[in-house]
Amino acid sequence: MDKESMKKIAGQEAVKYIKDGMTVGLGTGSTVKYLLDALGARVVNENLRIIGVPTSNRSAKRARDLGIEVRSIDDVDHIDLTIDGADQIDENFQGIKGGGIAHLREKIVAINSDKNLWIVDDTKMAKNLGSFPLPLEVTPYGSTHLLKRLDKMGFNPKFRTNAKGQHVLTHADNYIIDLNLGYIEHPHELEKVLNNMTGIVEHGLFLDIVDVVIAGTSEGPKTFKAR
Numbered sequence: 001m002d003k004e005s006m007k008k009i010a011g012q013e014a015v016k017y018i019k020d021g022m023t024v025g026l027g028t029g030s031t032v033k034y035l036l037d038a039l040g041a042r043v044v045n046e047n048l049r050i051i052g053v054p055t056s057n058r059s060a061k062r063a064r065d066l067g068i069e070v071r072s073i074d075d076v077d078h079i080d081l082t083i084d085g086a087d088q089i090d091e092n093f094q095g096i097k098g099g100g101i102a103h104l105r106e107k108i109v110a111i112n113s114d115k116n117l118w119i120v121d122d123t124k125m126a127k128n129l130g131s132f133p134l135p136l137e138v139t140p141y142g143s144t145h146l147l148k149r150l151d152k153m154g155f156n157p158k159f160r161t162n163a164k165g166q167h168v169l170t171h172a173d174n175y176i177i178d179l180n181l182g183y184i185e186h187p188h189e190l191e192k193v194l195n196n197m198t199g200i201v202e203h204g205l206f207l208d209i210v211d212v213v214i215a216g217t218s219e220g221p222k223t224f225k226a227r
């Protein structure tokens with residue numbers, strides 16, 4: 001089965017966790033797209049009343065187009081459940097996110113949610129993190145010096161650029177540096193190091209955040225309780 005079909009299976013399974021009246025954080029990415037399609041269908045067919053809190057302009061537009069009511073995080077008093085994609089998930093359900101440059105908003109929404117559910121195709125489930133490059137959102141000011149510092153630390157940093165060689169800009173007009181680490185032996189230690197570095201606005205390590213993971217597999221959806 002191809003990856004798209006596995007993403008679709010995960011998105012369609014996850015929509016079952018959304019109940020009438022909920023405020024739901026809406027993640028970003030190609031897997032979340034399938035969730036939004038399935039959620040839009042429920043809003044129309046079942047007259048489901050939910051409020052969506054999107055983590056990107058892309059998800060906000062898609063949700064609105066599908067008839068899902070959306071509000072900014074600062075206009076809701078709580079979020080019951082957030083459903084998002086992920087780039088890599090290790091055997092302890094720690095994750096890397098930010099492949100689609102949305103991890104700053106995604107982390108803000110995630111830590112303000114009662115529950116977090118991730119949806120992935122099962123090729124993203126790994127023993128360890130690190131084969132997927134770890135994204136950092138960084139302030140443009142001083143970013144060349146930050147890159148040098150990260151390089152000296154052995155983190156193999158690279159600015160993320162577009163086809164024209166220009167910096168990719170985040171929602172907040174920041175840059176992205178990807179760390180090509182290969183293998184992250186101690187994610188919590190790395191998290192502490194990155195949290196303490198001036199100029200890094202947010203990194204894509206999502207540790208101890210997810211509650212449930214749904215992986216789309218060729219045998220159907222597989223659900224894992226992370227905590």
Ligand SMILES: O=C[C@H](O)[C@H](O)[C@H](O)COP(=O)(O)O
Nearest residue numbers: 029030031085098100101102
């Ligand atoms: O910045 C983007 C997000 O963290 C996405 O959730 C992540 O990149 C997974 O996206 P996709 O479902 O497209 O692989």
